[in-house]
Amino acid sequence: MLTQNNEQSKVMEIVMRERRMAISDREWQHRLRGYGYAIRDTDEGRIVASLLKGQDICGLPAHLLH
Template sequence: MPTNMTEIRDFVMRERELALSEREWKFRLRGYGYDIRNTDEGTVVTSLIGGREICTLGAAA
């Protein structure tokens, strides 16, 4: 399981490449305890436990 922001970002984007749709991507990430939210600052990876923001994905998402 990824432990720092760079590893989490890489993991999330790798899962995006494997998913056929944004819906599937989000579903896959929920299985690992992550969620994707669109905010004014951009796309953000959050933790399902506690809902805290972990990192932003930038334009790549």
């Protein structure tokens, strides 16, 4: 079983890799949905969430917001 930090690291690797390959924010979010993840906007910032578990995984670093 993955630890929380290990899971977050693996998810962030996917998020960052897909961001580099995507041309737009919309395409990036579409690509992430294929992995079962979504980007949610909250009062605290953007959060990576699991679509399957329905729970937040981690916050997005500021450099990925643009």
